[in-house]
Amino acid sequence: MPTHSRQHSLTSPFLEGPPVTPWRTKATELRRRSTFLKRIAFLAIVSVFAVPIWILGSQRPPSRIHEAAQDSVAPQPAAPAQHKPVGGLWHHAHRPQTAADDDSETATSIVPLVPVRLPAVHDDSGLVPEEGAIQSQPGEEEEPVTFSLLMWSEASASEGVILLKSIFMYASGPTHIHIICDEAAHSYLEKRLALVTRPRHDILVRFYRPSYEAMAERVEREGAISTIHSAGIVGLMKLFIHEILPPTVKKSIFVDTDAFFISDPRLLWEQFRTWGPDTAISMPSHPDMSSAPWRDANKICSCVMLLDLARLRALRLMDSSAYRAAGGPAALSPPAFAALFGAPDPATGKYRDAWLGDQSYWWAVVKARPDLYAHLSYDWEVSSCLVDMYITGLGDADMPEDEQARVQTDRVKDTPHAGQAVVPRLLHFNCLPVDNYYEWDGWNDPKEGLNKRWGAALRYHTGYKWTWLNQSPAGETALTIETVDDVQFADVASAPTQN
Structure with missing residues (x-):
């Protein structure tokens, strides 16, 4: 029989009986002693442990939730329960104290926030703390990951819900999502969001509802931009996110709706965290690409962007007749646009050849002010368009990284990732010949390369049920929904009042 160590399980099937141990020998000796001695020993042992426990239990510390509430919420008079917004993330519901309550504490409970509507806020005083610092729950130090998204029409929202779902699925901490939308998109999204009552982490979703007329008027106040891209005026709003969201939102991630994490x-x-002190914009760059008709605007992709909104506000990214009338610093964009497009067309007063809409204008800014720009890894732009997902995808699960890099060599040649393997983190299904990427016929073709590589991922994320996102015990987390109606752009909201 093999020799076994003393750490082996006492119930090991390889041992005929339990091994002899010191504690087992002591137990045998105790069994042989008189009943009187056993009782004396038992009472002595109990007294040693019971008395300290009783003393500690009588000095009960105050509730952690109560302490947090005292720090963050002003004392409330006894009144029927009512909802009060605290930092936009939680509602604290206070109830009257009863005789059953402990005299030393005021009972406090935390309940999910019901949808509320907020006024448009553009506070330029600098006194409002950065969003993220005020939105965390008590004791939560983790900065919320913040998104600014654009969904206009129900069709756009039907793509965007897959993106939202993927954010909820993979987020490892609190998340704030600011959505610029119309009524149709808002209604479509809220029906899905209503199914999520216990997300894994706290989520704030805030809808901004500018009118189409207000967006068109803001473009006109700029003076010389226009677009012939299919996204139209709404697509140009990517250039004005910093003017729609309040100053409390300092930075954000933008992602197109035809993508998911x-x-x-x-x-x-x-x-x-990797940015230099002057960086304000980051998006993927493709120096290997070129197109004279597009004025090389395909060298970047505004499909996914990191935006320092505070810096873009300070730089006054986009010009406005309101800014020009008020005086002050000149806007950043006019000289950048003129350098790429030349003078506006005398007949229309608009720049020519902005074929790619907002991306054409972003390219003008990046080209004129490279100090403001940082390249974003292709890991975050695994695209179905010109680069065809870099010929990477599901399957060959044990492929070494160097082999994957060899497969992708031609796709990343002459780019910042030459010789590197792209590690997919965000899938972007653009350039498919349908309105909604998930309705493409190729997903039903077993011979289609894109379907072979990513069809399973698409079906998993579209089919994942919203109710499966309820992963926390009731009352511990909340999905908060807020709405800002009648949005004013910052150029008008911050302009001095004319007497």
Whole structure:
């Protein structure tokens, strides 16, 4: 029979009986002693442990939730329960104290926030703390990952819900999502969000509802931009996110609706930490690409961007007749646009050849002010368009990284990732010949390369049920929904009043 160590399980099937141990020998000796001695020993042992426990139990510390509430919420008079917004993330419901309550504490409970509507806020005083610092729950130090998204029409929202779902699925901490939308998109999204009552982490979703007329008027106040891209005026709003969201939102991630995450969004958020002191914009760049008709605007992709909104506000990214009338510093964009497009067309007063809409204008800014720009890894732009997902995808699960890099060599040649393997973290299904990427016929073709590589991922994320996102015990987390109606752009909201 083999020799076994003393750490082996006492119930090991390889041992005929339990091994002899010191504690077992002592137990045998005790069994042989008189009943009187056993009782004396038992009472002595109990007294040694019971008395300290009783003393500690009588000095009960105050509730952690109560302490947090005292620090963050002003004392409330006894009144029927009512909802009060605290930092936009939680509602604290206070109830009257009863005789059954402990005299030393005021009972406090935390309940999920019901949808509320907020006024448009553009506070330029600098006194409002950065969002993220005030939105965390008590004791939560982790900065929320913050998104700014654009969904206009129900069709756009039907793509965007897959993106939202993927954010919820993979987020490792609190998340704030600011959505610029119309009524149709808002209604479509809220029906899905209503199914999530216990997300794994706290989530704030805030809808901004500018009118189409207000967006068109803001473009006109700029003076010389226009677009012939299919996204139209709404697509140009990517250039004005910093003017729609309040100053409390300092930075954000923008992602097009025809994309979804397959990794933790915090990995993308952490890219902000790698920036230089002057960086304000980050997006993927493709120096290997060129197009004269597009004025090389395909050298970047505004499909996914990291935006320092505070810096873009300070730089006054986009011009406005309101800014020009008020005086002050000149806007950043006019000289950048003129350098790329030349003078506006005398007949229309608009720049020519902005074929790619907002991306054309972003390219003008990046080209004129490279100090403001940082390249974003292709890991976050695994695209179905010109680069065809870099010929990477599901399957060959044990393929070494160097072999994957060899497969992708031609796809990343002459780029910042030459010789490197792209590690997919965000999938972007653009350039498919349908309105909604998930309705493409190729997903039903077993011979289609894109379907072979990513069809399973698409079906998993579209089919994942919203109710499966309820992963926390009731009352511990909340999905908060807020709405800002009648949004005013910052150029008008911050302009001095004319007497």
